[in-house]
Amino acid sequence: MKFFKSLQAKYMLIVITALFFVYILFLATSIAVFNINGHEELETAKIEREWHREANAIENPSMITELFEHWTNRYPDASMFWINEKGRLTAHHNLKEDYPPIWDASYTAKFIKERYDNDPFTVIAFVGEEQKHGFLVYEIPRDKLEQDYVETNSQFLSISVPLGIILFIFVSYLFFRKIRKRLVNLQDAMEIRDNDGLPIAIPVKKEDEIGSLEHAFNHMVAELRKSRKREQEEEQLRKELIANLSHDIRTPLTKIRAHSYTLQKETLSEQAQESIKNMNESINKMDTLIENLMSYTLLHANKFEFKSEDVDVVRLLRTSIASWYPLFEKNGFEIDVQLEQFKEKEWNIDPIWMERIFDNLFQNVIRHAADGKYIGLRTESTDEYDALIIADRGKGMNASSTEKGAGIGLAIVDMMIKTMNLDWKIDSTNNGTTIKILRYKSFEKAV
Incomplete structure (x- = not known):
């Protein structure tokens, strides 16, 4: 039962149906070819019956012309002529041979003998019920009868075969279009995220190969x-x-x-x-x-209290470095402070958090950049941002140090800066480290 629900089984059914259709067309063509002779016999009997019936129904010789026109529309390749009661060739249409203008009994008998069961197919019928107005002759080449039949079947095949191919392509297109749609839905489900950032489960509608893939995805x-x-x-x-x-x-x-x-x-x-x-x-x-x-x-854990307010950040940095000044001086640091006020001097931040950031950065300078004996503070302002810059001349963050820890201090700085919608950049080489704390002037840039 599982196999019959699979996509493989469904497509095999489509292919088998297409092959069965081709077989039917081939069989119909074969039957048509083998039945040409049978068709010819049926067609000649039909022509003979109808020619006698319409000839006998003529009441006035003037109706003969109308009869010729009517049969010409049905059989354009046929020849027709009228021999009246006096044996004279009176009317004709599309004659293929030269017939004598006067028919006597011996020529008429000879003509009938030559045409009997021969080519062209010939039908002779008397005019009118009283049969006193002579007779009408109908002739048509036998290959024209076969040609009409073959053309009819050829037209049928020329229409049915392309139609079958188009139908097969269309059904295959629908089949694979449905498969593609289900795969695209699965792909979309993989890209959609729930509130927790994980993909969401998708409904399984069919128990086939894609259904198994959907089950695996949901699992x-x-x-x-x-x-x-x-x-x-x-x-x-x-x-x-x-x-x-x-x-x-x-x-x-x-x-x-x-x-x-x-x-x-x-x-x-x-x-x-x-x-x-x-x-x-x-x-x-x-x-x-x-x-x-x-x-x-x-x-x-989002349990560290955060209270933002408008703060003069340059003044806050001056106050912070002033409290660290004795310690830097004690360790022999050159302190270079070049802080200029920003045009927008107030930043919306938590002052306690910002002081903690400064403390962690100053502490890192003392621990890891003591060899450089230098700390510089300056400001930078561009069209995009305002920045506080803290620089040292140590051996850089990649250098080995006995004071090097797990980096929790910098991780705290990173979390606090980003929570306050600020950004920071670190440029560290063997000649020193420069840290920029940036406040973008465009909110979209900061985000």
């Missing part, structure tokens, strides 16, 4: 949804685990910091003081990492 969609659900559950579990771990790690870290502070008050050797200093630096780094991890988790 794939179901598996994708199950996989997405498991992924979301695992992601949620991971976020909760990270949040809990961040909280649990901070508690002992606070105690370590407190004990370190107590030890700093004691009289210690220089080596012990150096150890406590290194320990405090490690505590601060760990605290920063935990803070970044917590922020990253909250941002992913």
Whole structure:
């Protein structure tokens, strides 16, 4: 039963039907060829019967001309003539031979003997019921009778064969057009996405090869949804685990910091003081990492509070670099600040988020670009955008570093910038890194 529902079986049915039609045409042609003689006998009997009937029905010799015209329309190749009661050739039409103008009994008998069952086919009928007005002769070549029959059958074949071919092509076109339509619908379904970004299942209308493909597609969609659900559950579990771990790690870290502070008050050797200093630096780094991890988790869960307002961003950057100035100065950095006010000085942003972005970027400069001993801040304004630029002269982001982490700080920067409908670009080489925070003047460009 499954095979009979398949596309292969349906197309085989179309081909078999077409072959059966061709066979019928071939059979009809063969019958027509073999029945030429039979057709000729039927046609001659018909002509003979009708010629006698119409000749006997003539009441006035003047009707003979009308009879000739009538039969000429039916058989243009026929010859007809009238021998009146006196044996004179009185009227004729389309004569193929020269007949004597006067027919006597001996010539008439000779003519009848020669024409009997011969070619051309000849019919002799008396005029009128009383048979006193002579006789009418009808002659037609026998090959004309065959030709008319063959032409009739040829016309039938010349019409039916192309018609059969056209019908086969049309049915095949409809068959493959339907297949193509179903495949295009399947392709469209693959491109359509639901609210969760996954394809949507499609209805299966027929249990054939394409129906099996549709079943497989629907099965794939179901598996994708199950996989997405498991992924979301695992992601949620991971976020909760990270949040809990961040909280649990901070508690002992606070105690370590407190004990370190107590030890700093004691009289210690220089080596012990150096150890406590290194320990405090490690505590601060760990605290920063935990803070970044917590922020990253909250941002992913959309639980990091976001409040946008119109902010003078250049002034905000000046304030931020001022708070970091002592640390840069302590590490021997050259601080180059060339900040000019934008024409549209206020950006619609969250000031706390923007400060966090500046802090992460400044911290990266101290950690990874300390060799360059340089940080530069400047602004850039074009017809397309306004930009805040932070540059250093370190070895670049691709260089190896003992301070290199998992990149959570930059991931937080990326998420915050894009949430505030801003953009940023990084250009990093062995001679330094330049970061641009851009606000496009066209909303469509930003999106």
